[in-house]
Amino acid sequence: MGATMLQTAGFALGLLGVIAVIAATGMNNWSSQDREGDVVTSVYIYKGLWQTCEVATSGFTECRPFYTIIGLPGTFQAVRALMIVGIVMGAIAVLISICSLKCIKMGSTEDGTKANMTLACGIMFIIAGLCAIAGASVYANQIVSSFMMTTYNSGYGGGMGGGMGGMGGGMGGIGGTLTPRYTFGPALFVGWVGGAVLFIGGILGCLAYRGLVPDKSRFNAVAYKAPAQDRPVYEHSEGGRHDNQKYV
Structure with missing residues (x-):
């Protein structure tokens, strides 16, 4: 019962983790423009x-792939590659x-086969x-590096230019007073x-x-031996005749 509960919990956590990773990969808010000290907030930029995407004060949002x-x-x-690999492997698992x-019967699948499948899914x-x-951490590291190396002008003109010029950057630019910072x-x-939920589900x-592995020791504990059969043993004399006949 304990192994079945662990298997079911691992499957549930794995399914939730895959859904979360798919949602994170499709979201556009991986990095958001840092507006601390920004006087002009007419344009707000976030990237995926x-x-x-750009959001104007009127509420209009324009996204460019x-x-x-x-x-x-x-x-x-x-x-991108890490997130896609994680989604594909998680979906297959x-x-x-x-x-x-174990609660689902698939033909004549043995318990040992299901145990091996469970181990493969966990891995x-x-x-x-x-x-x-790893994918989220690499992206976060790029944001931190760009944030520390970008000088942001909090003045009126710098905020305006930074908001309009941030559209062309990939993961946040470096240098220049017109470059916005991202968080x-x-x-x-x-x-x-x-990713953490997927990891825990795999461990379970x-x-x-x-x-789930069936115990094979109980089948090999007793060795079966066929009973000895009585067979005649003949002692041959010098003349080649059967003088005595013994049974064992």
Whole structure:
């Protein structure tokens, strides 16, 4: 019963983690414009993995996708790749986990096969969670580096120019008084939480493996031996005749 509960809990956490990672990957709020000390707030910029958005004071939002791949920084493309790998591995693990649940009968699947499937799903959940955490951490590191190296002019003209010029940056620019600074967006925290939930779900799946493996020792405890059959033994005399006949 304990192994079944661990297996079910690992599947549930893995499913929630995959949903959270998918949501984080599709969100546009990976980095948000830092408006501390900004006098003019007519334009607000936030960026995601796939597009950059501008919000005007009127409430109108305009989003522009990244049409190029080669022109983007290598770290930015690495973040995309890590998140996609995490989603793909997590989705495959969820599908396999459904078939490996002990409460679901799949033909003549043996308990040992389901235990191996559960272990494989647990490992895939762990890898997917690490990919999501690594992707969000790499992006956060770029935001911190850009924030520390960017000098922001809090004056009237600098705030206006920074708001209009931030549209062209990939993950936040470096140098110049017209470059806006960016801080962590909500999508980063969603990605971190989703990766952590995936990681915990994978650990529970690996722990459930030991309880799901059938105990084979009880089948090998007693060795079966066929009873000895009585067979005649003949002693031959010198003349070649059967003089005596013994049975054992």
